[in-house]
Structure formats: structure tokens, C-alpha cells
Amino acid sequence: MTTTGTEEKVNKPLDPANLTEGEKKHIPVIEAPETVTAGEPFEVTITVGSIPHVMEEKHFIEWIELYLHNKLIGRKELSPSGEKAAKVTFRIEADEALIAIKEIETCRVRGVNICGNCGEKSVITNLHAVEKCNVHGVWESYRQIEVMSGEEKEEGKKCVWKA
Template sequence: MTKKFGDLIYTPETASGEAISKVETHTPRIEAPEQVKAGEPFYIKVAVGPHPNTVQHSIRWVEVYFQEEGRPFNPVLLARVVFEPEYAEPDITLKVVLKKSGVIHAVEYCNLHGLWEGRKEIKVI
């Protein structure tokens, strides 16, 4: 059966079967303020794991998106970071400036367990 691409992304809410045991080690964790001032820089940290970091099993990349309130076409890609197994860990920090409230989405790719998403709402005042 053919699925939409979005249906292939695991989240803590949609994981079932064997994927339930992977939620803690694969869902990107987003650390960011709940509320920020419009136009003022702040930091977002995205981390995955603990997770193996071998050529055979590792997180290969993380993408960070912003779904902006009121924007006709979403999301905006903020960053894509590719990790070399055994050398780079899936832990990144971004300096971001927002003008409107919305949701940060982080998607990571594990070469064995697929795509996983975490998200966090941010209110802009």
C-alpha cells in the first residue's frame, strides 16, 4: 500500500509496534524558550539520543523547520545538518530570529529506523 511521505515519519504520538521502543532514542528533543520577543535572536538546541553512532547504525541528518502562523506556504527550512558516523554527534544549536509565533519541527533520519519528528510551539510577543 502506498503511503504519503508524511505518514512515514514517526512521532511519539503515532509510533506503534516495534517503533514504540525507539521513541526515547530517536525523537528529536527541542530546547527553546516558550516565548520570545519579535526580531530578537535566541537559541534552539536539537539533540537526538542516546543513540549508536556507527557506520552500521547512526543518525545521518537533522532538519529544522519553522511553521509560521499565518504564512500561506509552510514550513520554512531553518537548517539541515548532516552527520558523519563515528565523528559527529546529532546535537546542534541554532541562533534564530522570528517575527511571528509558530511551531519548530525537527526531523531526523536514522539509517535503520527511519524518520522521526519532534516539535515545540514558540510564542512571539
């Protein structure tokens, strides 16, 4: 069972291909660039959900968290506002170290893309949004993102990690 830092159980849609109305109101929608460069800020907007969730006194989204490559990047506490939807924008940046971490984790299965010409590296990882509704509990979603290295380009180096 997936848990967040709060150790609360995360709800899963019964059929991800056919979300119910209740699931659509709770599964976070992540808007972000498809490709970013390490060290350069970018914005990630999280909305709950694809059908807006109410933000009323008795029923509202308590918080929204954003993770990048399993690391907590931001958490926003929310309160009943009467707004039509729960929406948060985080301005974040990917750490250059993420490239090296992913390289070590997954190089054997080509988790790192290296340009044969300039040596520029990129990794594919995930943004992970988690939210908690005070009535319906914790829900999550993922969105793939490509992080390009922000380091100076150099002659292409071959991966030295061997299986």
C-alpha cells in the same frame, strides 16, 4: 501521511503516551525558549533522542532539520562520530513577517494575542524537528513557541479580520 522536504515517510510512535525504547532513541528532543522576540536571535538545540542514539559507522543519524512555522530554518548533515548522541544547535531568529502570516491564517480563531494596553502582538507557533536514522528512517517532533512582535508598541488595535 506527513512528509518532509525529502518526501520520505515519517515514522509515528504507536502510542505517543507510552514510547518504546526504540522510539525514544529516534524522536528528536527540542530545547528552546518558551517565548522569543521577532528579529532577536535565539538558540534551538535538538538531541536524538531522549535516550541517546548511537553514532556508529553502521548506524547513525544522517541529518537533522529544524522548521519554524513550517519553514525550513536549518539542516545539519551528520556523520558517524562515535559520539554518544546526535546533537545540533541552531542559532535562528523568527521573522517579523511570521506574525502577519499567522494573523492572516488564524485571526478568526484568535491565533494572535494582542495586548489591550500596548498593542503588542504575539503568536503561538511550532518548532518542528525532523531527523533521519540510516537504519530506522525519518522521525519528527514538535515544540510550541511564542513569538512576540519586535515592532514598536502602539495603541491597541482591534482585529479587523471578520468571519
